[in-house]
Amino acid sequence: MDKYQVLSKISRANLERDVKDLATRWPTRHTLSKHHPAIVAYLSGKFKALGYPPKRHVYEQAGKSLSNVIAQKPGGSGAPILLCAHFDSRQEDLHAPEAPAPGADDNATGVAVLFEVARVLKDTPLRVPLRFALFSGEEQNLWGSTAYAAECKQRGEKLTLVFNLDEVGYPDTEKHLFLDRDERGRPENNAASAKLITRLEWLARNVVKVPTRIDPAEASDYIPFEAQGYTITGLYEGEYRYPHYHKSTDTPDKVDFGYVKDMARLTVAFLLDYAR
Template sequence: MGSHETAGERPTRSTRRSFLTASAAATAATVAAPLTGTAAAAHEPGPPPGPGQPVRPQPPGRELAALLREVDRDRIEATVRRLAAFGTRHTLSAQDDPQRGIGAARDWIRDRLSEYAAASGGRMTVELQSYVQQPASRIPTATRITNVVATLRGVSSPDRVYVVTGHYDSRATDVMDAVGDAPGADDDASGVAVLMELARVMATRPVEATVVFAAVAGEEQGLYGSAYLAGQLKAAGVDVQGMFSNDIVGSSTADDGTRDPRTVRLFAEGVPTAETPAEASVRQSVGGENDSPSRQLARFVADVAENGATGMRIRVVYRRDRYLRGSDHISFLRQGWPAGRFTEPNEDFAHQHQDVRVVDGVQYGDLPEFCDFDYITRVARVNGAALWSLAQAPGTPKGAVIVTSNLTNDTTLRWQRGDEPDLAGYEVLWRETTAAEWQRVIAVGDVTEVTVDLSKDNVFFGVRAVDRDGHRSPVAFPRPGS
């Protein structure tokens, strides 16, 4: 492998290895998989000289490619049209009318997810997660808010969890109008259709980690449903290692007619909201403002989902969300978990949050007729590639530290070994401080400490885990320590 063991190390697993520039390059012949997609990488300079190999895209494996082929455009369209047909799904609308209102939509979603769970061999369960929201902003009277949650339990690492949401409530121009038509096709039947279709195709496949598919309510009134879901997971001590909100993923056409049907935006926050001022100060003093867990998650998505199997480009946006608005991923960011928001590349504001009406012979409103179902299908495949790859890979390394207690021209990194039964080892990644994406990767084996002959003063480092099948985790950015 071109590396050497230090004295006293076991030949099959060491706690420390030292890599020189020349020898480390030789060890890395087996590594692959960058943390950025090809479109983004095209604008980056070539990888710098130094230890390791250039990072390369991670192509979809046979299982993932088969899963993505099963994502069904017609089912997605049928889901969007059925949800729009409930007339309104306003959080304050009727909960006991079998034909119209949020209650009818809730029950329909539950019934469909239960059908999918029936084919899972007992791995998937479905529940209605309810609570009564007392009067608050945009909630004038005590209101029951219900999330529909399907949980696909992992078979070997069930305590590690990934979450995907869409909100099934809708609104008209007046956010307090609970009786007028508010079909909410793009916002956000499209996102609900994504998670429901992924629940269907993943239910029949064993996954290593647990995936939660949640249609949440109360988003338009203030993220109430997702805040409750995230709070319940936090209270239960769940290890949420990634979350995606799909909100407004129904069309690629802007209000000026501009179309970009092969791009989806992924919003990724920088320094985590949950960090204390002292933690944020440390991060900024040593660098890493662009290395939050959410941005590492976004890089992972581009790595595994920007390929021919999805037909999409992932435009990662380094912001928490769009101006004046926010989606359900924010509820998870507030709990300190990595999370991002998928949304279409352009928005047609003439059709969002607008009453259904006809003006000069043109019908307006958030109707299915303005959705692009081929586009939603591709967005579903992006989500599917990300969730499947996360659930089958090892978890993000924990306890990653870059040793800063000594004045040296090399770099020592430490981390905790994961407990996945198929864990094969780890890779160290690095990049120039001016580069947005990881540039080189070094295979270091099944160790928990490594010294690289490269100055920590000059570059950024990260660590990721690899299993025996070559699945790679998101990168952990190390904190300074001793």
Template sequence: MRQFLPALALLAAPAFAHDAPPPAETPWLHDIGTAPSAARIEADVRKLVSFGTRHTLSSQTDPKRGIGAATAWIHDEFERISRECGGCLEVRYVKGTVQGEPRIPGPVEVVSVIAIQRGTADPNRYVIMSGDIDSRVSDVMNATADSPGANDNASGIAGTLEAARVLSRQRFPGSIVYAALSGEEQGLFGGKFLAQEAKKNGWRIEAVLNNDMIGNSAGLTGVVDNTTARVFAEGTRANETAEEARQRRFTGGEVDSPTRNLARYIDRMADYVPNLDVMMVYRLDRFGRGGHHRPFNDLGYPAVRVMETNENYDRQHQDLRTENGRVYGDTIEGVDFAYAAKLTALNTVSLAGMASAPPPPANVSIEGAVTADTTLKWTRAPAKQAPNLAGYKLYWRLTTEPQWTHSRWVGDVTEFTLKNTVIDNYFFGVAAVAKDGTESPVVFPGAAGSFGGY
């Protein structure tokens, strides 16, 4: 991955002497990128496996076995983490009743747990990390068989708990939500309920990082790789209007949705995690499959799936058994806890970077047709929401490049013209930059790239 120096740093006499660029690197993020503990993640995975099954239709009242016992333990663990940070987390359940669905025929209460770490300056701006509580075996309706779900998805829940331990030691301008979602295997219901609640309450969601299977480093193909992670990101927003689609046809944006630029942001933040790189996958999810980020995408929120690069399908959705010497089942032996800690760190640095940075610029527009110059304009965040704002940075790249390749610090302004940079040849965007150098994701101009308003 590339590190980009602000262009003005190369000039002998910057045009904005009063707007000196912030640091190009944020040293404290290196500490966050190594803070997650493989040992603590292992302990949490083992505890979740100990509940026997976490199937959504399993017992909600048995104190030792089933989804109810697992959910109660997660709630208690978030409460314990909150006590250690002086009550910095608001821990509560998010519930909804489901019936008449193919995988939930009778009325079942789907119960998730969230812990909210309120922002100090912009509490209604949220970045979310999630994992899935529930597990399953070969028959998706089998709620009684042992279903350890060690990697799918105790690893994601353990990573979410560990992120809360790491990040709750600090305070951030924006809010962070740690979410343990239920009902994923039966139809993504936990995510649907939380996304609907967020919409109803007017949450300004900047990012959702859904962690679904982050602990397997040995693929079914025989490849062993503990140095890469995949980030799945859809293209155009699911709730794009017909008029927005018409505009996008002429201005671009198919590969610059907020979700895609969130993926690019996570890719760059991997520089703070030792020996980890990101494979950006331009797809909502794995082929023909789904995850708990999708309900957020459905409502137009930026949301990605973070997961291992090499899957072992013998360990997914399988009855525990051995056939012809081949072992099936999602057991503890299939989890690489050091690798899960790396992917957890990828989340922690990304969440910390976004929650520390000012909100992404709003109302980004661009002009420059039939000229040699390109002008970008945007709206500055209210001072109350962005007390640490240093200014803005412009980014651009060739239209075939996956990652931003050029950047220029322009200071605390709301428009800037790039001279002799032809609009037709590049894609452009704007990011907000804090005084400590943390940045928001890049915002592509127009409705196609908008992260929303203030």
């Protein structure tokens, strides 16, 4: 059987439903808003409904106990692949935690892709575990991912790689999927990331049939892992062209759901290729 056959199970309707639900259920998903506990409970419930026991990773910031949501698909004996996305949103004024911030593109799209990947790969054997992480505090200089990456390093935990999904719903004119390559200060990390990009490019061209461009990895939740020595990559919609970035107008009607589906298809193709 074609190992990529599962790509046909990726549902645009599911992606659209999850983005709309996340963007409309609360006025904001700001990490310091009063809605944070309810959002964490909701995300935990989504994992549970998909058949993954959720765990809350709690960390302290700004005098509060805040949470990331973690789940894992068992696999062989290798080090896990970490697939991550941030679930928080913000208005232009970061210090207005209750200001309307639907965050449809940034980053309900990444969360929706992560959940759809979890759904379609639920019963597909992989040679390494696949761990899912939904991070809070990304908009406050990567609070949640920094805390989690530090804990992984402190535990001596090996990760095969970290794959990040952040803003994956607003394409450029040619609908390129931007592939995030590590170009920071660790040569060994950069070389490993470049190999991942080469494979992603091949899969995009030959399996998913979508155009790609390469973008430097920066300013999102893979960066704390890179700083701890882990290999990173991810998908992104490109440069800051989105006119509704960090605004109350970042609503689901601005999202290109066919493009989001292509992001999900490439993510699944890569995971099948790399972990199977």
